[in-house]
Amino acid sequence: MSERFATGDLVAASCRGHPVEGTYITNRDGMAVLKMKSGYNIGVDPATCNRVRAAGAPAVRAAAPAVVQDETLPELAIISTGGTIASKIDYRTGAVTSQFTADDILRAIPGLSSLARYRSEVLATILSENMTPRIWQDLARAIYAAIKDGAEGVIVTHGTDTMAYSASAVSYMLDTPVPVVFVGSQRSADRPSSDNIMNGLCAAAAARSDLGEVAVVMHATTNDDACAVHRATRVRKMHTSRRDAFQSHDMAPIGSVEYPSLAVTLSDEAVRRRKTEPVLKDHLEEHCGLLYFYPGMAPEMVRAYEGYKGLVIAGTGLGHVSTLCIGALKDLVDAGTTVVMTSQCLNGRVCDRVYDTGRDLIAAGVIEGEDMLPEAALTKMMWVLGNETDPEKVRTMMTTDLKGEIRRRSDYGF
Secondary structure (H helix, E strand, O other), X not given: OOOOOOOOOEEEEEEOOEEEEEEEEEEEOOEEEEEOOOOOEEEEXXXXXXXXXXXXXXXXXXOOOOOOOOOOOOEEEEEEEEOHHHEEEEOOOOEEEEOOOXXXXXXXXXXXXXXXXXXXXXXXXXXXXXXXXXXXXXXXXXXXXXXXXXXXXXXEEOOOOOHHHHHHHHXXXXXXXXXEEEEOOOOOOOOOOOOHHHHHHHHHHHHOOOEOOEEEEEEOOOOOOEEEEEEOOXXXXXXXXXXXXXXXXXXXXXXXXXXXXXXXXXOOOOOEOOOOOOEXXXXXXXXEEEEEOOOOOOHHHHHOOOOOOEEEEEEEOOOEOXXXXXXXXXXXHHOOOEEEEEEOOOOOOOOOOOOHHHHHHHHOOOEEOOOOOHHHHHHHHHHHHHHOOOHHHHHHHHOOOOOOOOOOOOOOOO
């Protein structure tokens, strides 16, 4: 098979007696795997396959339509970092790869042009597992520049896997008078079940709304009926592939966007537009880590962070680690590392004053992380340590609500 076809060849074949055509990906279990125009893969008998066009040979395609914009509409900025919402199939591997430009997004979601006019910038073309703090800084700077240049809202297209990290990082670095909306999709644009169109349109509607903070806009349910508007510092991706993977924790979403009407409703808790002037503080301390505690974890796992400026622990329950690890954490604190305790539980808050282990952690100098999500605590720590060096001020800032990441009251249901 590998001698007959190359990955990327356009192949005609027969599937259960029906003619089919698709792009050859690989040979698996004695079958030729073809990528169909629908976006799905099928396996066919290699004996029925014939090459229509070799990989890399130019296909006859219509020129991409020009992006026509209505100059009477409000201006939004689209900043693309890549991800599934801006991706295509890479036929070298059969996998999704990020390669759309911002203009491609406008072509892929035609309804966007009826909501606003857009300036576009490609900041990165990566899948979000390749995101870094330095790109967060570049992103915050690009958003700030767009706002200062008159954009009435900003849409950031981003891969879903680390979108919560990026959104919270930007939230700390940037005071914004206009909506900054992170959006992605769970399924690529060439799949029939893609959520890119609905998510993109809802994100544009949210970017035109009265919102005045950084948010994540994604499917609210598995149906195509509404998107939720999540606060950047209170949201987490909760499922690998469901379209409603993003959920707010210990609070309701701060808004919703109905579909297809695109009517936006904001909660009383949502920060409103023009409540602040744009301010950028983009210093980050990259030498921070996040450690997930597990039973039997050796103290050496903690000591691996010697020399780091900060460490967030995702502890058990109310915020615990084993007694064996407390000495190693104290050594880190004594050496100048800021250590913050959060919980692996997604709801509720840390309280290290209930059990002896927690009291020992406080005595060791570990800071209680209140009800912060571990990822929001990590990005906050990077920002705090990038802007403050006094240990007492750092401690105060880490336990102070800056961007809605800490809620002073937790609701408990029994």
